[in-house]
Amino acid sequence: MLFPTLIFHVFFVIVFLINWLLLRRAGDWRLIMLLVASWIFYGWFDARFVVLLLASAWLNWAAGRLIVAQPHRARLWLILGVWSNLLILGFFKYYGFFTEAANALLVDAGWHGAFRPLDIILPVGVSFFTFQGISYVVDVRNGRSQPARLLELTFLMSFFPHLVAGPIVRPAHLLPQLREPPHMSRRMAAASLVLIGWGLIKKAVIANELAIHLVDPVFRDPQVHSAADLMIASYGYAIQIYCDFSAYSDMAIGLAGLLGLRFPRNFNQPYRASSLQDFWRRWHISLSTWLRDYLYIAVFGGSRHRLLGTCAAVFGTMVLGGLWHGARVNFVIWGALHGAMLVAERLWKLVRPQALPVLPVWVRTVFTFHVVTLAWIFFRSARFDDAMAIVHRIIALEPGKFIASPWTVGMIAIGMACQFGPQRALERIGLALARVPFLGVAALGTAVLLVVEGLRGAGVAPFIYFQF
């Protein structure tokens, strides 16, 4: 079930109405209803996934209970809990990759097919809910979150707005909200509606149009396209993935808001960043803070080391962040590029001569954007050779086909304009909307949806991050 579809619209309106009808009912009925709705939403992809989700929630709940009940063995239960989550993630995401690699090695050594390849379907959102699970057991162990009831933890991991592509919501951010009566002010509702509408435009119009009319055709066969086309398609992908992913986050935050729950901000105009460090404070904030807290600091020791150790920790975190997207060399290169640039920035701060003038912000912003776009070329390309071919053809100014149109370039321009517009523009629109009577809001909302319906062409492709 995709957000920008009729079936989801009907589903959500029903859930929304029941949610507020159950407000005055004592007990957990509202939570149970939202949980069942989440399973219906998730089961729409594949009913078997729901069983996995339930098993994962139960496992993390049990680990949390044992950590609290047996403090002398808390470390053991923490390790078992984290490894269980990693095994689930590893089996579904990396089993095929590792069996292929292992079998290739065995064939080289004279053996044949020692590991049976399995046809494993990757459960949608498995990376997200296993990360939720890991953060729960770690936070309970470190006292950052209270232990949750089974119902609460299952809800935290299953709640449909963020189930399949985040944002990754920390237990301490959501669990206290479940223990209070939900509240939705008019401003909160208006801001949520604005986020849903804006997310819809970004996904169904900008990301979709760029994918279909520019990015997919160019990246499918880069060898025949001109340097200009490859360059524009690379910018196009930078905008497409931003509009696609941030649209999902915006809609998830808006949908949760309409059900009376607050999710944290996940994107903050990332392409206006003036350094890679700044970029990661603005891009997929819930993942970057997760990687910082649970990998960079908890596993690698963060900046407690000397310089070399800290740089290795930064680099290692980013490479693993790349690998999290999937078992492909290109994802590792993407992570390594980001890691190397973050290390370079750190070292440059230390060795930069004091007399050297600081570059203007706009120069640093343009440079950072191009480093990020270069990394996106590897992220998007199906094979390493394709990515290298794109980079080579751009540098060599190779001639070839040119399919970028005023329409697609216009979409890129709109996507870039979003990065440099007022930072609180959506909030201001939300404040203005909250002053409009509900009939006016309904008319405005209908107009926006009708325009999106007319602009979006044939259908909407799944969100990019569904595959992760």
Next chain:
Amino acid sequence: MDHVLPWDASPIDLPGDAPQVVHEPDGSTDLPAPRPSGVGWTVGAVATSSLMLLVFNSHALANWADQLPVAPLTAPLVTMADDWHSRAGQLGLNDVVSRVERAAAAMRDAQWPQPFGQTRSADPAQRPATGDQR
């Protein structure tokens, strides 16, 4: 356990909406003051908008119905959706979406002024109908 989601950390936290803590005369603080609810306003907006879409966006209904598997249970639904779509068309209710579709098609087909677009590909195979997004 002071790790709750702080105010202003969510994009739906708007200025003037922050929870107000009631200060008692003795200087102690009490529970947050009750805030006016926006549920009625939102229910009105969502329900009205859904009804308006049913009237003006029969495209979406017809598209959804066309994708349903053919079965005795779905056949009447498909017929109803298609009937409503054609009736809405006769009444001019589909005009907004149709006009936007035509405008979008024209904008998609717009070309660069010559000679910039001389090498532009006109190969329809370069324009797939569905995305293989990554």
